[in-house]
Amino acid sequence: MAKAPNAARRSESSRRAILTATQELCGENGYRRVTVEAIAARAGVSKKTIYRWWPSKGAVVLEILDEAASITADPPDTGDLAADLHTQLTEVIGLLAPSHTSPAAGLIAEALQDPDLGRELRERVIEPRIAKFRERLRRAQQQGQLSPDADLDVALDLLYGPLYHRLAFHLGMPDPDYLDTLIAHALRSLTPPDSTN
């Protein structure tokens, strides 16, 4: 019984070393040039240790993204919807830039070419966050900050869409002022035209 906690601690410290090494190597060389071999060398573990926990480099990066995108797993709620969206989208922008060294952008690129990784990205990282986003917007509806008739699917598409359009075509991420402009437009669009408020 005395051994289990130590083994767990050792595992956790290896896990952290692997995630840190992967993140560093992405930042230095870009996702594409990172190899499991280089991760193992940097983390001071064997390749076998990595493959014991993750099937591929993409799976390691998926875990990094899942941890890094913590704000979208637990969206802020100060009672000011526009300000909270600004905070949240600013963090996401930070995860996506610069695109050729961002682990998130590397994973998105890899998953576009790998349907299994794409499915895992959607199911494990994105769908739970979309559910949290919808909860946040429903609270805003209850608080009268968002029309009760607002289409929450459209809200997601209009608020998040610009970031990924800009990522895909290297158009630069929104600066803080322009981000506010985008949020104001998206929120305005969600108030039905025949609404009195």
Add this chain to the structure above:
Amino acid sequence: MAKAPNAARRSESSRRAILTATQELCGENGYRRVTVEAIAARAGVSKKTIYRWWPSKGAVVLEILDEAASITADPPDTGDLAADLHTQLTEVIGLLAPSHTSPAAGLIAEALQDPDLGRELRERVIEPRIAKFRERLRRAQQQGQLSPDADLDVALDLLYGPLYHRLAFHLGMPDPDYLDTLIAHALRSLTPPDSTN
């Protein structure tokens, strides 16, 4: 003097064969698995011929995309802005799906990891199309279909964004009804709140 037209014809037929072979191979195997060797074999040309015209597989696919995305190079203008946007976005959706065999999605993925290819994609394919999109919206402003105060940068981000957000996270492309819903929201957002119309 008699030789030049024949040489040009031969070149054009090789060029077409290379583009067709590349498009077919992307559709069959996905962009990532396509090699310049396989393109040469399918097109019946030498690898040297391909590299004479293009520096890489990505450059060949960029030329395919530039030709295929003809609607965005010359946006429809029937006088009905929402309908024209529906037509245009539907064609773009067709270019992006399914993501793992779409040459466009493959190129987007590759360019996320290759800043030079990303710059070429932006400068050669995207920026000229954004200029055309703005021209189309300016005509809509002149025709009274869009507020003269509408922010055309926001228009681009809100109308195109949803497609790329959905592409990045494997959320499925909008169906025709939902696409109309998105367009209606985006256009509504572009009318300033203190506008009387």
